[in-house]
Amino acid sequence: MLKIAITKGRIEKQVCQLLKANGFDMDPIINKDRELLIETSDGLSMIFAKANDVLTFLEHGIVDVGFVGKDTLDDSDFHDYYDMLDLQIGKCYFAVAAYPEYKTKEFKRRKRIASKYTHVAKKYFSSKQEDVEIIKLEGSVELGPVVGLSDAIVDIVETGSTLKANGLEVIEKISDISTKMIVNKVSLKFKKDEIFQLMDGLKGEE
Amino acid sequence: MEEFKYLIPEESIDAIMNNVASLREIEGHLRDVFNKHDYLEVLMPSFEYVDLYNDMDIGIEEEKMFQFINYDGKRVALRADFTVPLARLYSSQNEKGEKRYAYFGKVYRKEKRHKGRSSEFFQAGIELLGKPGFEGDLECLSIIQQTLQYLQLKEVKIEMSSAKFYKRLCTLVDDSTFVEILQKRDISAMQSLIERKNIQSPLKELLIKLPGCFGDIIVLNQMIEMIQDQELKDALIELKDLNEKLDVKSQECFSFDLAMTPSMKYYTGIMIKGYSPYAAEPIINGGRYDHLMSHFHKDVPAIGFSYDLSHILKALEKEEEANA
Numbered sequence: 001m002l003k004i005a006i007t008k009g010r011i012e013k014q015v016c017q018l019l020k021a022n023g024f025d026m027d028p029i030i031n032k033d034r035e036l037l038i039e040t041s042d043g044l045s046m047i048f049a050k051a052n053d054v055l056t057f058l059e060h061g062i063v064d065v066g067f068v069g070k071d072t073l074d075d076s077d078f079h080d081y082y083d084m085l086d087l088q089i090g091k092c093y094f095a096v097a098a099y100p101e102y103k104t105k106e107f108k109r110r111k112r113i114a115s116k117y118t119h120v121a122k123k124y125f126s127s128k129q130e131d132v133e134i135i136k137l138e139g140s141v142e143l144g145p146v147v148g149l150s151d152a153i154v155d156i157v158e159t160g161s162t163l164k165a166n167g168l169e170v171i172e173k174i175s176d177i178s179t180k181m182i183v184n185k186v187s188l189k190f191k192k193d194e195i196f197q198l199m200d201g202l203k204g205e206e
Numbered sequence: 207m208e209e210f211k212y213l214i215p216e217e218s219i220d221a222i223m224n225n226v227a228s229l230r231e232i233e234g235h236l237r238d239v240f241n242k243h244d245y246l247e248v249l250m251p252s253f254e255y256v257d258l259y260n261d262m263d264i265g266i267e268e269e270k271m272f273q274f275i276n277y278d279g280k281r282v283a284l285r286a287d288f289t290v291p292l293a294r295l296y297s298s299q300n301e302k303g304e305k306r307y308a309y310f311g312k313v314y315r316k317e318k319r320h321k322g323r324s325s326e327f328f329q330a331g332i333e334l335l336g337k338p339g340f341e342g343d344l345e346c347l348s349i350i351q352q353t354l355q356y357l358q359l360k361e362v363k364i365e366m367s368s369a370k371f372y373k374r375l376c377t378l379v380d381d382s383t384f385v386e387i388l389q390k391r392d393i394s395a396m397q398s399l400i401e402r403k404n405i406q407s408p409l410k411e412l413l414i415k416l417p418g419c420f421g422d423i424i425v426l427n428q429m430i431e432m433i434q435d436q437e438l439k440d441a442l443i444e445l446k447d448l449n450e451k452l453d454v455k456s457q458e459c460f461s462f463d464l465a466m467t468p469s470m471k472y473y474t475g476i477m478i479k480g481y482s483p484y485a486a487e488p489i490i491n492g493g494r495y496d497h498l499m500s501h502f503h504k505d506v507p508a509i510g511f512s513y514d515l516s517h518i519l520k521a522l523e524k525e526e527e528a529n530a
Contacts, residue, residue: 061486077318078485079390084417086394188391189363189420189463190483196418199393 001039002194004046005054005063007072012048014089022201033124044198052076055182064187065195071156072178075117082188083129085181085199094120094174097163098145098152103169111151114144121154124174142166212419217272217316219324225519228358229328231309231380232515235356236330243349245308245332250291256281259319262290262501265471272313272325284314289470289510292333302371303520304336324516331492331512336501338507343448343476343494346509350478350490351456357489357518359525364490365420365478369473371441378409378435389467391417408434420463423449429464444492448476478511484524485517 006012012029020026025041032038039045049057051072058066058081066081069090073083094117111132115121118136125132135150137143144150146166156177157163157170180204188195237247256273257280259266264287271283285291288309296305317323332349334342347366352361376384381403387395396417400410412433419425426446433439442464448459451499466477473493480490492511499506 059486061484081390082417083390084393084394086392181389184486186481186483186486189365189481192362192418192421 002044002065002191002198004044004065004067005049005057006046006067007051007054007069008048011067011069011090014179015087018087018089018202024201029041043194055081058182058184060068060095061184061186064184066182067179070175070180071117071120073180073182074083074175074177075119077119077196080185081201082183082185083180085202087179087181087202088137090177090179092156092158092177094124094154095157095175096124096154096171096174097142097157097168098171099167100169102152105151107151111146112149114141114153115154117154118158119183120174124154127151133160164178217325219326219516223482228522229515229519231519232356232358233330236353236513237308237310239349239353239356240308240332243306243345245306245311245346247308250285250288250295250309250311252285253282254285254291256283259283259286259290259292262293262498263471264290264395264498265469266315271313272316285311286315287313287470287499288329288512289333289472290332292510293335293498293502293508296335296506297499297504301335303329304334307333307335310360328515329512330515331510333508333510335405335508336506337509338496340448340451342507342509344451346450346492346511347452347460347478348456350480350511351459352471353513354459357513358420358522359482359484359489359518359530361484361525362480362482362489363459363461364478365466366445367463367477368441368445368467369475369477369493370444371438371464372467372477374435374437375439378438379403379405379413385467386417388465391465393417407480408432412438416465418466420461422461423457425464426462445476470494470495476509482518482521482525486520487514489514489517489521 006015016026016029028038028040029046037047047063048201051068054068055072055076055078057063059078104175112135113121113125113132114135114137116137116139118134121134141153141155142162144153145168152171154174160170160205181199183195220282256268256271259271260268266286271286273281273283276282290306311325312328314326317325334346337345339365350364381399383399387399396413399414405413419429426442430439430442430446433442449460467477469491472495474496475494477493478490479488482489490511490513494509496507
């Protein structure tokens with residue numbers, strides 16, 4: 001029995017579609033109500049959780065495999081897992097966004113950057129050798145510049161329409177994001193065949 | 207301040223109560239085996255200079271050590287590993303030739319907060335200094351084999367690899383991202399790396415296979431067959447020869463993981479890692495480190511390994527629950 005944790009919401013839908021397209025039985029998942037733990041006829045036991053919790057379950061060995069966005073991995077300070085496969089779905093990117101004048105404006109103080117992804121923001125600006133003040137916001141990060149809390153934001157950009165609607169634009173792209181399949185290090189040793197089978201299925205190489 | 211009476215700091219390990227008996231029992235058996243092979247048990251100090259660890263460049267980051275400033279204004283750390291202090295001991299005692307040390311005790315390394323991991327680990331282990339090559343490797347592997355039954359775990363997997371193989375791979379690929387890709391066994395990123403660096407066959411095929419390159423002797427044989435680069439091939443043939451010199455009982459204990467990356471930077475030859483399906487981290491760690499002593503201006507080959515008894519105890523508990 002392979003135990004899997006999937007990030008609830010968009011990733012859950014996309015991964016299930018991908019698995020279904022590759023011949024896995026996904027009916028129990030598609031028809032599920034509010035259950036959080038489901039077993040399929042292929043011997044997969046699936047739980048659905050918030051992105052960061054997928055990582056927590058994986059590192060404790062509660063699940064063998066996790067499906068989670070690269071954004072979550074990048075912003076986590078835990079790295080003791082195998083990050084084996086890029087599913088090439090849920091693609092978007094991290095970017096610095098601000099009002100257009102940000103580019104030309106001369107700052108006489110540390111810039112203030114709002115972000116939900118403080119690790120990513122910190123890492124990016126330190127790689128630019130820029131000392132900035134980072135302010136954590138939990139959602140609607142675009143509000144930062146709009147209400148004058150921050151000079152710019154670091155956030156996920158998918159289509160850019162929210163930015164545009166608020167007069168903001170992408171200043172610089174930081175890195176690509178997509179959905180990843182991650183594997184518990186010990187599980188890989190003891191469930192090699194099952195895990196590689198799942199991986200081949202996801203790659204469409206059965 | 208009242209509430210402090212009832213709490214322990216986040217870093218602390220829970221008091222081991224129920225399984226102290228199992229801990230002592232396992233410890234006792236290990237001690238017997240170590241004694242039988244003439245390993246001298248040493249009781250190491252709890253404090254070491256931070257600079258000792260830093261100068262040795264072993265890969266334990268400074269921020270992971272518990273540090274304070276002593277009366278001299280020097281930075282002191284709680285013991286973060288046994289190998290480095292034992293290497294210092296060997297050097298400061300002006301030892302020459304073969305020396306066998308065994309140790310039991312805790313090491314302290316800071317772990318991430320709220321991750322359910324403690325920052326103190328009870329370890330047992332041995333270091334064999336001054337015995338080069340096969341003979342030393344064989345002695346250690348055979349000791350691991352003899353102790354396995356005493357760990358009381360039903361299911362254990364012990365894998366070997368070669369730091370020479372790993373280092374040669376790094377040289378051949380010659381890319382700053384390679385180590386992380388290998389550590390993460392990132393098949394997708396490996397593909398992109400191959401395309402970006404325009405890596406040609408047969409290295410290309412080798413890299414694609416590498417993340418899944420673990421298992422029994424067949425995996426090793428296949429790789430030897432496939433590899434063209436002489437240095438890579440030699441490293442694996444060495445591993446195969448070593449395996450053939452083991453007795454049958456030991457051969458059954460060990461398998462191979464050619465994608466293993468060194469857990470300590472100082473490894474130069476064979477690397478060993480042991481796993482239980484009920485422990486989230488390796489329960490055995492070790493390897494050959496022939497150049498560490500050069501930090502003390504000595505040319506002494508060495509090999510050592512340790513058991514993580516904290517993880518073994520946890521695994522034992524979980525295994526019992528699972529089989530109950």
